[in-house]
Amino acid sequence: MTDPAPIGHALIQSYLRTLDASPGVYRMLDAQARVLYVGKARNLKARVSSYARPTGHSGRIARMIAETASMMFLTTRTETEALLLEQNLIKQLKPVYNVLLRDDKSFPNILIAKDHAFPQIRKHRGKRSTRGSYFGPFASAGAVNRTLNHLQRVFLLRTCADTVFQNRTRPCLLYQIKRCSGPCVGHVSAEDYAALVTDAERFLEGKSTRIQAELAAQMQDAAEAMEYERAAALRDRIRALTAVQQNQGINPRSVSEADVIAVHLERGQACVQVFFIRANQSWGNRDFYPRTGSGAEEPEILEAFLAQFYDDKPPPRQILLSHPIDNEDLIHELLSARAGRNVELRVPQRGEKAELVENAARNARESLARRMAEGAAQSKLLAGLAEALELEAPPRRIEVYDNSHIQGTNAVGAMIVAGADGFIKSQYRKFNIRGTDLTPGDDFGMMKEVLTRRFERLLKEDPDREGEAWPDLLLIDGGAGQVSAVAGIMADLGVDDLPVVGVAKGIDRDAGKEEFHRPGRRPFALKMNDPVLYFVQRLRDEAHRFAIGAHRTKRAKATSATPLDEVPGVGAGRKRALLAHFGSAKAVTRAGLADLQAVPGISEAMARTIYDFFHPGSG
Known part of the structure; x- marks a missing residue:
C-alpha cells in the first residue's frame, strides 16, 4: 500500500530543493488542480519557504496552505516583471485566495479633437487613438455630460460630428441658444475659434481664474463701447463659468492632480472609494467592491487594487492612500513605468490631503454599509424565491431570457443575470437571431437558438460545471408552452437538471396576478403583496427592458445602413x-x-x- 501524496506544509517543503533565489511567480493548486492562489516573489525560495513553516500564519493563509496539493513556478528577470505576470494570471484564473477587482470598466474622458480645423469637444472612452487633448478620467458619464453642458455655454465649442459640420448650410439650434459659436457656417473665424479652444484647455488644466478675469475685462470694454448685446453674452459666459466651478464640489487648493483612494473593511467585505482630482477640481468618485481573497487585510487589498486598477488607465502624478502598502517601492516602479513619469504614493497624516483621504474613507464606510444592508435584503429575497419555487438552495445566479422583434424583423434574444449582489450587468448578453429558417415571430424557435448557443458554449468552456458562469435557475417570460419547450431544449443539450420556471401574466394580464409554471407541475401564484413576487417582476421587467434596447439598437443600425x-x-x-x-x-x-x-x-x-x-x- 503506497503512502498518500503529501499536501500542505510537507508538500511545500518538498519544492524548496528545486528553487533558487530568482524572482518569479508561483501558483498554489488544490487536489482538483484548481488554482488557489497566485503570488509574486523577489526571491522564490525565500518566499515559498515561509509557507513551509507549520505555524505563524493568519487563518486565511493557514487554510490556503492546508488545501495546497501542488505548486507551479515561473521565473522572471525582475520583480516588476513578476508583478505584471502575477496580475495577468489573477485576472485570467481568478484564484479564490487572491484579491480581485471585479469592476474594471473604462472611465470617460473629455476630448478636444485636433484632427479638424475647428476642433470638436466630446466625451471619449477607450484608447486614445484620436489626435487631440484628453482630460480625465471622470467618475461617470453623467459627470462628463454635466461638465460638457457647462463648457458649451462658456467656450461655445462645437459638439457635432464632422459629417454634420461639413453639410450644414444654416446654424443649428445650439447656436441659437448660445451654446456654439457657429463655425460650420462661418460665424466665427478660425483664429477666434482657436482662442476659444485654448481657453477651454486652460480651464480644464485648472487655470479658470485668469479666464474669468479676461472675460470680465472684455465685458467691461463692451459695455463702455455700448456693445450691450456682446456684453450680455460675455456676462452669460461668466455666469456659466461660475456654475461649472461650483458644480465640481470639492476643489482642493493644494492638490492639482491626484487620485484619492481609501479602503474600508468590515466582516470580510471591502469597499474601495476613488476620488478623481484634476486641475484642482473634483471630477467625481466611484466605489469598488473587490473580492477580498477569503480574508485579506487593508494593505494587501490596496496593493492589489493599485496594480489592477491602473492596468488600462494612466496613473496621475500623485496617489493619496488611506493605508500604507507592503511593497510600495515595487508599486511605485510599476505605476511610474506605466505613466512614463514619476508617480508619488502618499499616506497623508495632516492637512488638506489628510482631509481628502478621510472624506474618501467616510464615503467607503457609508457605501459598504448600504451595500451590506442591500445584500442582506437580497439574500432574504433569494431565500424566499427558493422556498416559493421549491429549490434546493437559494440561487447564486439567476438567468432571465426574453426576445424582442417587430413581426420577426431585427430579432434579438436577451439574457440578464442576477445574484446576491443584485443585477450583474457585466454578464448581460444579447443574441442576434441568425436562423434563416425561422417563421417571422417564431418565439419558440428564437428561444431554442438562444439557449442552444448559450449552453453549448458553456458546456465547451466548463464541462464539469464548476465555474461561476453556470446558473442555478432559468426564468422564462411565458407560460406552460414556453416552459415545456425550454425543458425539451435543455434535455436535448444534456442539461436537464437546471430548474426552469416560466412567469406568465394571469387571465386578465394584470401585473400582480402572475402565474408561475414549472415542467410537469401545476401552475401557482403568489400573494399580491409578496416581496418575492415584486422581485420576480423586477427580474422580468429588466430582461424585457434589455431585450427592447438591444432590438432598437439593431433596428437603428439597419435603418442607417447604406x-x-x-x-x-x-x-x-x-x-x-x-x-x-x-x-x-x-x-x-x-x-x-x-x-x-x-x-x-x-x-x-x-x-x-x-x-x-x-x-x-x-x-
Whole structure:
C-alpha cells in the first residue's frame, strides 16, 4: 500500500530543493488542480519557504496552505516583471485566495479633437487613438455630460460630428441658444475659434481664474463701447463659468492632480472609494467592491487594487492612500513605468490631503454599509424565491431570457443575470437571431437558438460545471408552452437538471396576478403583496427592458445602413468621404469612375473596386 501524496506544509517543503533565489511567480493548486492562489516573489525560495513553516500564519493563509496539493513556478528577470505576470494570471484564473477587482470598466474622458480645423469637444472612452487633448478620467458619464453642458455655454465649442459640420448650410439650434459659436457656417473665424479652444484647455488644466478675469475685462470694454448685446453674452459666459466651478464640489487648493483612494473593511467585505482630482477640481468618485481573497487585510487589498486598477488607465502624478502598502517601492516602479513619469504614493497624516483621504474613507464606510444592508435584503429575497419555487438552495445566479422583434424583423434574444449582489450587468448578453429558417415571430424557435448557443458554449468552456458562469435557475417570460419547450431544449443539450420556471401574466394580464409554471407541475401564484413576487417582476421587467434596447439598437443600425456598407475596403472614413462628396449613397452608386477618383482619399484602385461593385460586368 503506497503512502498518500503529501499536501500542505510537507508538500511545500518538498519544492524548496528545486528553487533558487530568482524572482518569479508561483501558483498554489488544490487536489482538483484548481488554482488557489497566485503570488509574486523577489526571491522564490525565500518566499515559498515561509509557507513551509507549520505555524505563524493568519487563518486565511493557514487554510490556503492546508488545501495546497501542488505548486507551479515561473521565473522572471525582475520583480516588476513578476508583478505584471502575477496580475495577468489573477485576472485570467481568478484564484479564490487572491484579491480581485471585479469592476474594471473604462472611465470617460473629455476630448478636444485636433484632427479638424475647428476642433470638436466630446466625451471619449477607450484608447486614445484620436489626435487631440484628453482630460480625465471622470467618475461617470453623467459627470462628463454635466461638465460638457457647462463648457458649451462658456467656450461655445462645437459638439457635432464632422459629417454634420461639413453639410450644414444654416446654424443649428445650439447656436441659437448660445451654446456654439457657429463655425460650420462661418460665424466665427478660425483664429477666434482657436482662442476659444485654448481657453477651454486652460480651464480644464485648472487655470479658470485668469479666464474669468479676461472675460470680465472684455465685458467691461463692451459695455463702455455700448456693445450691450456682446456684453450680455460675455456676462452669460461668466455666469456659466461660475456654475461649472461650483458644480465640481470639492476643489482642493493644494492638490492639482491626484487620485484619492481609501479602503474600508468590515466582516470580510471591502469597499474601495476613488476620488478623481484634476486641475484642482473634483471630477467625481466611484466605489469598488473587490473580492477580498477569503480574508485579506487593508494593505494587501490596496496593493492589489493599485496594480489592477491602473492596468488600462494612466496613473496621475500623485496617489493619496488611506493605508500604507507592503511593497510600495515595487508599486511605485510599476505605476511610474506605466505613466512614463514619476508617480508619488502618499499616506497623508495632516492637512488638506489628510482631509481628502478621510472624506474618501467616510464615503467607503457609508457605501459598504448600504451595500451590506442591500445584500442582506437580497439574500432574504433569494431565500424566499427558493422556498416559493421549491429549490434546493437559494440561487447564486439567476438567468432571465426574453426576445424582442417587430413581426420577426431585427430579432434579438436577451439574457440578464442576477445574484446576491443584485443585477450583474457585466454578464448581460444579447443574441442576434441568425436562423434563416425561422417563421417571422417564431418565439419558440428564437428561444431554442438562444439557449442552444448559450449552453453549448458553456458546456465547451466548463464541462464539469464548476465555474461561476453556470446558473442555478432559468426564468422564462411565458407560460406552460414556453416552459415545456425550454425543458425539451435543455434535455436535448444534456442539461436537464437546471430548474426552469416560466412567469406568465394571469387571465386578465394584470401585473400582480402572475402565474408561475414549472415542467410537469401545476401552475401557482403568489400573494399580491409578496416581496418575492415584486422581485420576480423586477427580474422580468429588466430582461424585457434589455431585450427592447438591444432590438432598437439593431433596428437603428439597419435603418442607417447604406449600400456602401457592402463594398470591400470601404470603411467608416471612406464612407464619410464619399457621402460628403456626392451627398447620398444613391449618388455614389450612379457615379462614374472619374468622379469616384476625384474624391479625397479614394485611390484609382479603390475607385475601380467601388465602380465594379455597383456595375458588375462593366469591365
